[in-house]
Amino acid sequence: MVVGIRDEAEQAAIALTLEPPADCPQSERQAEVTALEQSLAKARREIGVLQRARESDARTEVSITTALARLEALQEEKITLASEVAKLRGQLVASESAQTSGQVKINALQGEKAALAAEVAKLRDQLVASEIARASEQAKINALQGEKAALAAEVVELRSQRRNSEGALASEQAKVKALQKDKTALSGQSAKLRQELAISERKLKAVYKSISWRITRPLRSFKLPPKWK
Structure with missing residues (x-):
């Protein structure tokens, strides 16, 4: 009928369970855990009062029943508080896991940023x-x-220069044509003169071979006086 009070070792274990981790970064969760610890301490004080009352004085059955009911209520409240603390601890662990995941993502983004910075530097060098x-x-x-x-x-x-050379060439060609024409004319005249010279030479040879030329040879050798010339 009487619910026994937990010994001091078990109470210390419960207190250790209710204590939040030392490295908790969230002040709000810390405040909730502190409030739960205060409620648990209050429950412990009431349990101690009831224990002292039971040990020092034998009360009536009604008072004992009321005290036991109060003790059971406090124990249920303690269990509820312990469950809530465990729930808060789970939320805290989830928050820390999310924070760790976020830190991993940040590290990955920083690595990508460093890679992009290296690529930008490389592209700048290439540029x-x-x-x-x-x-x-x-x-x-x-x-x-x-x-x-x-x-x-x-x-x-x-x-x-080519145009000038072509003009000079045309002029020279005209001169050449004129000279060729003069040459042709002179060639004709030369041929005619040669023909006439040949005729004259034949005539002269005929004269030299004639009898009259031979007869008159002494006369040709005779010199006239200067006054007859």
């Missing part, structure tokens, strides 16, 4: 190298354009 290569290619293009402009000017000058 700088590309800009340098582009500047070098632009310099080559500018040099080629300068050479192209110089070649174009040289082509224009050569074309002008």
